Amino acid sequence: MIAAVTDHLGLIYLVCEWIIRLAMLAVVPRRRNSPSARSWLLFIFFLPIPGVLIYAAIGRPAFAQWRAERFRRLAPFFADTNARMRPAGLRIPNAQNRKAVDLADSVGGFPAIGGNAIELMDGYDQTIDRLVADIDAARFSVRLLVYIFADDATGMKVIDALARAVARGVKCHVLLDPVGSHRWRRGTVSRLRSAGVEVREALPYRLLHRRTRGDMRNHRKLFVIDGAIGYAGSQNIVAKDFRPGVTNQELVVRVVGPVVAAMTAVFVADWFLETETMLCNAVDVPAPAGAVVAQILPSGANYALEGFATLLVWLIHTAQHSVVVTTPYLIPEEELMGAMRTAVLRGVRVSIIVSAVADQRLVRLAQESYYEDLLAAGVSIYLFENYLLHAKNVSIDGRLSIIGSSNVDLRSFQLNEEVSLLIPDEATTMMLDATQDRAITGSRQLLLEDWKRRSRPRRFAENLARLLSPLL
Template identity: 60%
Template sequence: MMSMLPTLGEAYYVLEWIIRLAMLAVVPFRRNPAATTSWLLLIFFLPLPGLLLFLAIGAPRFPRWRTARFRQLQPFFERVAIRLEQAAPPAPDTPADISTLAERLGYLPATGGNAIELLEEYQTVVDRLIADIDRARSHVRILAYIFADDETGRNVIAALQRATQRGVACHVLFDPVGSRKWSKRLQRRLEEAGVAVRAALPFRLLRARTRRDMRNHRKLFLIDGEIGYAGSQNLVSRDFRPGVVNRELVARVEGPAVAAMNAVFLGDWYLETEDLLEPNPAIPESAASSTLQILPSGADYRLESFQALLTWQVGEARREVVIVTPYLIPDESLLTALRTAVLRGVDVRIIVSSVIDQWLVRLAQDSYYDELLRSGVRIHTYRDELLHAKNVRIDGRLGILGSSNVDIRSFQLNEEVSLLLLDPACIARLEEIQRRYLSHSDEITRAQWRQRGRLRKLAENGARLVSPLL
């Protein structure tokens, strides 16, 4: 008598189809079309491995406990915003449409009366930061994606230790994935130096995030609530990757905008510890005149703040758009905005790095070049160093620099922070820097780009399929 029980192979075949059909209903929920397509393709061809990967990193949302904790911070952000608006209103010629949207996205208003330096030299940033820490009187707060236990990191730790010995309260948040090579030694060294230290978004088995690779990618260094650094530079030696030398851009700020930077750090510290270090951060004064605004973004916020602002402003551009980013994986809305801007006669330029540190991301990035070049977008590749700086300039009305790349990861998965430049003098200084980038770059022509080999094109197309998952 033949057995009516299915064989192992038959059972696995049925299971695969159950997974495929079930995920048709699950995957599209609250995902963009590109991500939906990538996940469904993966699950169709590899149902069980695809399901396991989806369960690990498939949903770009934080769990309910963290969402509730972020809601508890809303009165804090509202208090900071009200005090900033009263103490340091922006200059009258500030673009109100930009500042209003940015405040609604990130809860923090534009402020006038700031002093800002744009620092291009890597070691200069480290030296200035250490000097500022050595002059600190009350507190030092550092948030970094990569905080390394290398020469650069140890020099910063030594400055923090000198500060704690003077009675200065020092707090450090670092990302355990970005700093994974050094995380255990780093935490031990910081604790031995008297620094209060926490890992940002740590993995906890019982209180896990829905997606394991959502990271805190912000870089903020704050001294006494009076000086703030924001930009792309981590606390690691500039050549920490063999054969790769990083080039960065960092803003050193004094004035009311530092209170907004401080609020972002205090919020992140509270999310990890439930300890609000300073319920009413001081608002520093400055005799300068720059108008700046802090725009945090990430899964805690209602919309993809940086993406929403960037896409809208590209769509509003009339003369010029310059985007500098090491990683370029745009979504369809930004691609459409860029193509449409060119049709309106806008000069659209994208500056990327010729030096590669992540091959799969680079292949996915390259897959967008042909359609961008075909539409008239000009692409320039920066020579010799990894141009890790992230900045944008649009029409002389808006400058942006910060931690956010122009890719889906920064748009939807990472916690990021951007500094908006809202006055002509600041934007002009950013323009000078971008022109130096262009003078050290090579422009890609469409004819040149189309000469690459078929295997290369195939690899790019494959990487593009998984780009929403990177």
């Protein structure tokens, strides 16, 4: 009798597994791109019940309906900001740059605007000191949106500056990601609130809470002071060596001028999404402070297209001479791989600068699984040594720059909220090119013949990680 019941339950379990397998063959491809769909289906075919439960939790890269509706309510605010920013007779001499800013406008919703002064900063501690100085000079508002905010010695410099600003009557708001900041979250939030700073968690995550997801994060680094000075780039508010044995090197752009209005709008929108409170109903556009054209490109699940990925693929397809991509994490989609291969065949010099120092072993293995294909296609790969090169930037033909928070991987393309600054300006791109040249000088070029000599166990580990890469 017991054996018969056991056999019956076993049959039911087996039937359920096959029902799940067959049903997910129809469900998964409709909601994911091809690499992600293959990985999810492989996972579900091997472990049907755990796989479908995990897929139900994090399988679809979309926010809950309530959040999507809240984002739609921001449409009039964005439209008003764009109307205030959209310049009459903006002149962008290069035809390809004009097309690039039009595409960025279409996918990100903000226009390019001139009159900006741009400064690139790659000194980690100097960037923190400059931010502190700007906060100390603030008269009206300080708004910080950051993935990692620690209450270590570096973070305390910023927290103390915010406390001084609050004491002067400056309104200070901070959005931090609770997953990125998890090691310091309680201490940082407590210290900020004690200082009188309004602080909220971006995309707060609580286990089994229907309104949140742990894998979709706000990865933006965006600092705005008085609505007139903006910072964008890769740097968090934490000590540069917060990981044992790893020291970060970053790149941040400090901008003064009208494009800061779009930075303000991004922060105000993110604050509204978390609180349903509008910090302002209209964004003032700062007066011109220079001659550089710049454009903010936000991306994330709220947007119909993968904005940064869409723009990057198009830029590589239209490049004429050179493409240089700096990223700590490289897990390219098929479209991006194809764009790089085609560019090389057209005679374009395509270079990728990645870090020889690894802070995430599984991601590094997945990344390395693409190296042989890229090298065989003629792409140059440079391994930056001694530091974790955490900077994220792109240079196209010496005429256009992108500096921001987005990595060149599936997580940044599909899951994370990111923000980039697009700069269709030769002088600024020349400065970025010089920064990238210094990084190449501090790198070891990876050669195809050398890479082919890696061990078979290493290749196996890479291939396994690559299968999992769409799930990372």
